[in-house]
Structure formats: structure tokens, C-alpha cells
Amino acid sequence: MxxxxxxxxxxxxxxxxxxxxxxxxxxxxxxxxxxxxxxxxxxxxxxxxxxxxxxxxxxxxxxxxxxxxxxxxxxxxxxxxxxxxxxxxxxxxxxxxxxxxxxxxKNQIYDKKRGFSFTLDGPLDMRINQNIGISAEEWINKSSEKDICKILKKFGEERFSKNIAKSIIKHRRKKKIKRTLELSKIINNVISNKNRKKNPSTRSFQAIRIYINKExxxxxxxxxxxxxxxxxxxxxxxxxxxxxxxxxxxxxxxxxxxxxxxxxxxxxxxxxxxxxxxxxxxxxxxxxxxxxxxxxxxxxxxxxxxxxxxxxxx
Ligand SMILES: C[S@@+](CC[C@H](N)C(=O)[O-])C[C@H]1O[C@@H](n2cnc3c(N)ncnc32)[C@H](O)[C@@H]1O
Missing domain, CATH: 3.40.50.150 (Vaccinia Virus protein VP39)
Structure with a gap:
């Protein structure tokens, strides 16, 4: 590392x-x-x-x-x-x-293997202690649309939580979501990047990290x-x-x-x-x-x- x-x-x-x-x-x-x-x-x-x-x-x-x-x-x-x-x-x-x-x-964010970053390609993990609990990959591939929407809203204050959750489910039907950049692409296709100071994935990644680690x-x-x-x-x-x-x-x-x-x-x-x-x-x-x-x-x-x-x- x-x-x-x-x-x-x-x-x-x-x-x-x-x-x-x-x-x-x-x-x-x-x-x-x-x-x-x-x-x-x-x-x-x-x-x-x-x-x-x-x-x-x-x-x-x-x-x-x-x-x-x-x-x-x-x-x-x-x-x-x-x-x-x-x-x-x-x-x-x-x-x-x-x-x-x-x-x-930053040491954790910039370590690709940890899956915290939406700009670096890595496995979708996001656990602070990788020996405990379920990974973001496991969660995102097994949760219901309603639960994903709820978490993105509650822990990311994401305005587009409904549309992001819908798109995640749609993609999941074809193929499991395993990588950070896969998820980030799904989110960025839902939210327009125009006039945004922050990367559109910021809020959703924050929400999932907070939820996965029960922060x-x-x-x-x-x-x-x-x-x-x-x-x-x-x-x-x-x-x-x-x-x-x-x-x-x-x-x-x-x-x-x-x-x-x-x-x-x-x-x-x-x-x-x-x-x-x-x-x-x-x-x-x-x-x-x-x-x-x-x-x-x-x-x-x-x-x-x-x-x-x-x-x-x-
Ligand atoms: C912002 S960093 C701290 C940086 C540190 N103050 C320094 O000067 O290097 C936050 C740290 O808290 C740890 N952390 C997060 N949740 C924790 C928890 N529930 N118990 C113990 N450590 C935790 C993370 O692993 C991370 O290393």
C-alpha cells in the first residue's frame, strides 16, 4: 500500500x-x-x-x-x-x-484497493476495517431499490436518490456492480455534471461509506x-x-x-x-x-x- x-x-x-x-x-x-x-x-x-x-x-x-x-x-x-x-x-x-x-x-481514500474513491478504479469495498461487516459491493447488489434510495437520501442528502437507485437496479439486472468507477458512471449518467462544483458521485459515495461503517x-x-x-x-x-x-x-x-x-x-x-x-x-x-x-x-x-x-x- x-x-x-x-x-x-x-x-x-x-x-x-x-x-x-x-x-x-x-x-x-x-x-x-x-x-x-x-x-x-x-x-x-x-x-x-x-x-x-x-x-x-x-x-x-x-x-x-x-x-x-x-x-x-x-x-x-x-x-x-x-x-x-x-x-x-x-x-x-x-x-x-x-x-x-x-x-x-487521504491515505485511505487514495488507496484504490479500499474502494472509497469515485475517481480511482478499485473494488467497491468502503469498509474502514475490511475484516468486519459487509462491503459496499455486497450491499449495493443485494439491497432493494427502496433501501438504496433511503440510504442515499439519509446519509448523503442526495436529491436524486430515487433516480440513482432506479438506475442501480437496472444495471444490476444485467451485471453485478463490482467496481468504484462502474458505480460512479451509473450515478454520473443520472445527474448532469453541468454547473456542479462537486463530482456528482460525492454524495452517494459519502452515504454508502457512512452506512457501511455505521459511522x-x-x-x-x-x-x-x-x-x-x-x-x-x-x-x-x-x-x-x-x-x-x-x-x-x-x-x-x-x-x-x-x-x-x-x-x-x-x-x-x-x-x-x-x-x-x-x-x-x-x-x-x-x-x-x-x-x-x-x-x-x-x-x-x-x-x-x-x-x-x-x-x-x-
Ligand atoms: C481523518 S482520519 C484521522 C487523521 C489523524 N487525526 C491524523 O492526524 O493523522 C480519521 C481516522 O479515523 C479512523 N476511524 C474512523 N472511524 C473510526 C472508529 N469508529 N473507531 C476508530 N477509528 C476510526 C479512520 O480509520 C481514520 O484513520
Missing amino acids: KIYKNHVSVLLKEVIKNLKIKKNGIYIDCTFGLGGHSKNILKKIKKNGFLYSFDKDPNTLKFSKKIENKNFHFINDSFENLLKYTKKFNITKKVNGILLDLGIS LKSIKKILKDSLKILAPNGRLLVISFNSLEDKIIKKFMKENSMNLNIPIKLPITNKEVKKLNYNKQLKILKKIKPKKKEIKKNPSSRSAILRVAILKKK
Whole structure:
């Protein structure tokens, strides 16, 4: 497998600044990737500090092995299982910062064999961990038109989901869809390319990847678990790359936020009183987007949004 040479971690400076790393603190990077964020966190950690990094892609194991640091431990598993590990390592409620840099890396996208790219020809796989679950090929060749339409709409917000699903079924009757470019051609024949900034396959490929890897379900789980894992004043940093992810993060932070939304009018209704739940734990700190300079250097950072919150003592 080729390693994508120009790997740049998104919002790196902002992540390091906002994690407010204590040299003896405990940190968790839930999405190790090529280790860009992890390596920079480790630079700030000393003696009793520790970084646990997770990635569920077995291919990331070799990148983690390049890091020789006694204050570092890599776990080749999904961050959905984080709570199991914090219990095992006895660090539940002791973690000073959790980082999530969602989605997949360019290294995964540009590896043809993984099937994530609609511009490179490869087997239609799209699994982050190819040892688990069903591939995109299996799914697209066995699902009903109604289900394909539903997934493209739900996880890709694809306006043409109905026509794309119809065309997929039509092609499937003649021949199984096995390659990324086969699927991309079917989609591009349905959607006109005129006046489009994005490749017409962008939304459908995103939808299938999110569905195959159960990405949104995993995000909801880790966000909930982070409240059980962080120490008082521990920080939660999440970088999202699409509106579906960001909506979940924003909603979660708001619902668990102690920032009071006091209605302007009095008296207030029972429903409004319930919303003023004083047991809420998070304080929302910031929403950060990449600066123009970063977007110019790394165009794929343009859709990134970093949200920062801090867990307060009850
Ligand atoms: C955008 S990349 C992270 C890049 C990394 N921050 C860096 O600086 O190199 C996202 C990574 O998250 C991993 N990933 C996605 N879902 C995951 C999950 N549920 N559990 C663990 N890792 C996951 C992907 O395999 C990918 O390597």
C-alpha cells in the first residue's frame, strides 16, 4: 500500500492549543490515522502523562509502530469500545482530553484497493476495517431499490436518490456492480455534471461509506461515553467534515450544556423549566473553522469544523 506523502493533520495548531495539554495528563486520540495529531500531543506530554490512540483500520497499526514513546499506547479497535478500555486501564473519569478527527484519511481514500474513491478504479469495498461487516459491493447488489434510495437520501442528502437507485437496479439486472468507477458512471449518467462544483458521485459515495461503517451510530456512542470518561475540566474536541456529523455533535453539546438558554419572557412553561436542567455537565467553548491559509494548503480541510467543550464538575 502506498502511503499518501502529503499528509497534513487538519486544524493541528488549533487542536493542540485547545486541548490545553498538561504534561502529566491523560489524553485519548480516538482517530489515530497517520498519527499527525497524536505525535504533536506526545510532544507536550512528559513523565507521568499518557496518550492512548485508537483506530479501527488494521492498516494504521504500522504507522503506530513508528512511534517509540513509553507514554504512548495504540489500540487497534473502534472508539465505540473506548469505555471498555478506560475501565481496563483504570482511567475512567481521569482523562484530561479526548480528540475525534472524524471520517477517513487521504491515505485511505487514495488507496484504490479500499474502494472509497469515485475517481480511482478499485473494488467497491468502503469498509474502514475490511475484516468486519459487509462491503459496499455486497450491499449495493443485494439491497432493494427502496433501501438504496433511503440510504442515499439519509446519509448523503442526495436529491436524486430515487433516480440513482432506479438506475442501480437496472444495471444490476444485467451485471453485478463490482467496481468504484462502474458505480460512479451509473450515478454520473443520472445527474448532469453541468454547473456542479462537486463530482456528482460525492454524495452517494459519502452515504454508502457512512452506512457501511455505521459511522453516525459510532459518533453518538462515543459522545455519550465521553461524559463518563473525562475528568472534571477535561476537554472534548471533535472535528467533523459534513453537516450530518456536525448536526449530531452540535445537538449533543447543546443538550448536555450547562450554558443556560433562559427564555426572554416570563412566566415560563413546564417544558421550558425542564430544558433548564441544572445537572448538565458540558460548557461549550468554541467552534473553529480552518483559516484561508490552511484551506489553500490543504483544500480538503475546507469543510472541517472543530467544536470544543469542557466537562465541568456537577
Ligand atoms: C481523518 S482520519 C484521522 C487523521 C489523524 N487525526 C491524523 O492526524 O493523522 C480519521 C481516522 O479515523 C479512523 N476511524 C474512523 N472511524 C473510526 C472508529 N469508529 N473507531 C476508530 N477509528 C476510526 C479512520 O480509520 C481514520 O484513520
